[in-house]
Amino acid sequence: MAYVLQKDRPDGISxxxxxxxxxxxxxxxxxxxxxxxxxxxxxxxxxxxDPTTFVACVLDGFLRMQKTLADGRQQIVGILVEGDMFGxxxxxxxxxxxxxxxxxxxxxxxxxxFEKLLTRSPDLDRVLxxxxxxxxxxxxxxxxxxxTQKVCDRLAGFLLVVxxxxxTVDHLVTRVGEGLxxxxxxxxxxxxxxxxxxxxxxxxxxxxxxxxxxxxxVKPDIIRILDLKALAVRAGEEDYPDPxxxxxxxxxxxxxx
Amino acid sequence: MAYVLQKDRPDGISxxxxxxxxxxxxxxxxxxxxxxxxxxxxxxxxxxxDPTTFVACVLDGFLRMQKTLADGRQQIVGILVEGDMFGxxxxxxxxxxxxxxxxxxxxxxxxxxFEKLLTRSPDLDRVLxxxxxxxxxxxxxxxxxxxTQKVCDRLAGFLLVVxxxxxTVDHLVTRVGEGLxxxxxxxxxxxxxxxxxxxxxxxxxxxxxxxxxxxxxVKPDIIRILDLKALAVRAGEEDYPDPxxxxxxxxxxxxxx
DNA sequence: CGGTATTTTGAGTATCGTCAAGGCCAGTGG
DNA sequence: CCACTGGCCTTGACGATACTCAAAATACCG
Numbered sequence: 001m002a003y004v005l006q007k008d009r010p011d012g013i014s015x016x017x018x019x020x021x022x023x024x025x026x027x028x029x030x031x032x033x034x035x036x037x038x039x040x041x042x043x044x045x046x047x048x049x050d051p052t053t054f055v056a057c058v059l060d061g062f063l064r065m066q067k068t069l070a071d072g073r074q075q076i077v078g079i080l081v082e083g084d085m086f087g088x089x090x091x092x093x094x095x096x097x098x099x100x101x102x103x104x105x106x107x108x109x110x111x112x113x114f115e116k117l118l119t120r121s122p123d124l125d126r127v128l129x130x131x132x133x134x135x136x137x138x139x140x141x142x143x144x145x146x147x148t149q150k151v152c153d154r155l156a157g158f159l160l161v162v163x164x165x166x167x168t169v170d171h172l173v174t175r176v177g178e179g180l181x182x183x184x185x186x187x188x189x190x191x192x193x194x195x196x197x198x199x200x201x202x203x204x205x206x207x208x209x210x211x212x213x214x215x216x217x218v219k220p221d222i223i224r225i226l227d228l229k230a231l232a233v234r235a236g237e238e239d240y241p242d243p244x245x246x247x248x249x250x251x252x253x254x255x256x257x
Numbered sequence: 258m259a260y261v262l263q264k265d266r267p268d269g270i271s272x273x274x275x276x277x278x279x280x281x282x283x284x285x286x287x288x289x290x291x292x293x294x295x296x297x298x299x300x301x302x303x304x305x306x307d308p309t310t311f312v313a314c315v316l317d318g319f320l321r322m323q324k325t326l327a328d329g330r331q332q333i334v335g336i337l338v339e340g341d342m343f344g345x346x347x348x349x350x351x352x353x354x355x356x357x358x359x360x361x362x363x364x365x366x367x368x369x370x371f372e373k374l375l376t377r378s379p380d381l382d383r384v385l386x387x388x389x390x391x392x393x394x395x396x397x398x399x400x401x402x403x404x405t406q407k408v409c410d411r412l413a414g415f416l417l418v419v420x421x422x423x424x425t426v427d428h429l430v431t432r433v434g435e436g437l438x439x440x441x442x443x444x445x446x447x448x449x450x451x452x453x454x455x456x457x458x459x460x461x462x463x464x465x466x467x468x469x470x471x472x473x474x475v476k477p478d479i480i481r482i483l484d485l486k487a488l489a490v491r492a493g494e495e496d497y498p499d500p501x502x503x504x505x506x507x508x509x510x511x512x513x514x
Numbered sequence: 515c516g517g518t519a520t521t522t523t524g525a526g527t528a529t530c531g532t533c534a535a536g537g538c539c540a541g542t543g544g
Numbered sequence: 545c546c547a548c549t550g551g552c553c554t555t556g557a558c559g560a561t562a563c564t565c566a567a568a569a570t571a572c573c574g
Contacts (some may be wrong), residue, residue, distance in 0.1 A: 067401055069401075069493030069494075069495060070494060071493065073493075075401060075404045075493070077397050077400045077404075089390075095398075096397065119379070122376070122379070125379075125382060128386070129386055129389070133345065133389060139393060139396035140334050140353065140396060141352075142400060143399060144324055144326075144332060146453065147332045147403070149453070149530085149561085150560095150562090151562070188521065197562075198563060198564085199521075199522095200521090200523085200562090200563080200564085201561090201562055201563075202521095203521060203522055204522085207522085219571085220521060220522090220570085236326035237327060238325055406562085407528095407529070407530090408529085408530075444552075444553095445552070445553065445554095455530080455532080456552090456553075456554095457532085457553090457554080457555085458531075459553095460553060460555085461530090461554085464554085477538090477539095477552080477553060477554090
């Protein structure tokens with residue numbers, strides 16, 4: 001398995017902003033124990049119920065966190081993007097399977113050395129705590145999105161989440177003139193699973209939003225946002241424009257088009 | 258506001274199992290800074306967007322974590338029970354309001370002293386980390402429950418969650434002969450909000466489950482479980498009987514009836 | 515340019531939300 | 545002791561929404 005070094009960004013964990021705040025000693029210890037791994041779209045990185053042998057950090061690509069239901073359906077409970085960590089620390093086996101949704105690169109740390117480093121590095125402990133708090137926030141935001149009754153409203157919520165949280169990731173969100181253009185990195189079927197609906201309904205939902213003049217479907221996976229406010233209303237966002245989100249959004253999204 | 262001491266359990270944070278693992282110095286520092294507070298059902302403990310001035314731990318009762326949507330509806334994203342902590346550490350204002358669902362007693366720690374203690378007490382840091390990881394697990398379990406299509410299936414998932422996670426709380430779950438009897442501590446309306454449905458639909462769902470012979474509605478808030486396996490299948494639990502859950506369940510539920 | 519996977523569209527059915535009315539229970543006051 | 549009241553739960557009828565299954569259209573890839 002040959003590693004292809006990416007020239008346009010720092011190598012390995014240096015690319016992850018949150019690790020740059022670590023003390024040099026901790027950082028280099030982490031760097032020494034980390035091993036890069038690549039996975040192709042569709043590969044399983046960690047199965048449900050596996051004892052966790054490593055803690056990892058996503059460098060590039062998109063991962064699905066999912067659970068297999070009794071009837072065989074796969075329910076997606078979250079998407080992992082660059083900078084996200086997974087593999088439970090201090091806990092037993094994982095409750096969810098991790099699969100590559102696209103080609104993916106991660107940095108894996110063997111669990112025991114990592115925990116050992118953790119106990120003597122308050123700075124790493126802090127980074128981890130913040131990471132988990134962030135995860136928790138996202139999980140709850142997701143619950144709000146999922147709590148919406150109509151599928152188009154969930155779609156609106158999804159688009160807003162991508163705008164705010166995934167804005168800094170890859171080139172998912174770009175500014176095109178007045179509006180924003182979003183690339184949806186996963187298939188309709190995955191999106192349907194994520195939003196608790198069927199692919200057909202997702203499709204209809206997108207076209208409903210388009211007919212309402214709130215978005216424009218450039219290509220199936222490229223959505224242009226025409227009326228951010230209308231989407232926010234659909235999603236039930238009380239405080240539009242969400243100050244923190246919008247600030248993040250505008251700070252991180254540079255003029256690309 | 259007179260505090261009524263409860264005689265059948267240790268006072269204050271001593272009652273919370275997870276704190277008993279702290280080192281004595283940390284524990285007593287925590288005990289010194291903690292202040293008990295009581296709230297009546299319906300009172301708001303912390304509003305959405307409030308800057309968090311304290312971190313707290315639930316001693317008794319049930320709290321709602323909720324968000325007010327644009328249309329004024331209240332969406333519940335979680336229930337807090339004894340031992341749960343809330344009030345974000347190291348983060349900005351809260352994203353959700355905290356309200357008392359029943360009469361409630363909490364122990365509040367002023368935020369700054371708490372964080373100060375936290376930075377010099379790795380044991381407290383560990384407890385907090387575990388608490389947050391636990392929260393994250395629960396949030397994801399909820400997402401699985403919410404991802405179910407039909408409301409009766411979500412109800413089934415809810416009942417299982419109560420059995421596993423809330424088994425140790427108060428006297429919510431008791432064994433009655435062969436089966437389990439569950440007390441539902443919140444109203445139909447709250448339950449509906451939690452499960453993303455209407456109170457009417459929740460009612461119909463319970464009666465559908467009763468007609469199917471899987472539960473028996475003893476009183477509106479007392480549900481007897483007749484067919485745990487059928488509920489698990491509805492909820493999409495692949496691995497019935499869920500080993501960890503069932504073990505917890507049987508370990509913690511003593512013969513009461 | 516063809517073959518495959520994905521997305522979209524269509525028609526029929528099941529489920530849920532909505533609105534309105536009725537029933538149950540506890541607390542209150544006669 | 546009983547009637548009254550208010551809150552909550554339940555039931556019924558109808559419209560809206562989403563799921564299912566099937567087929568067509570489009571995009572993707574060599």
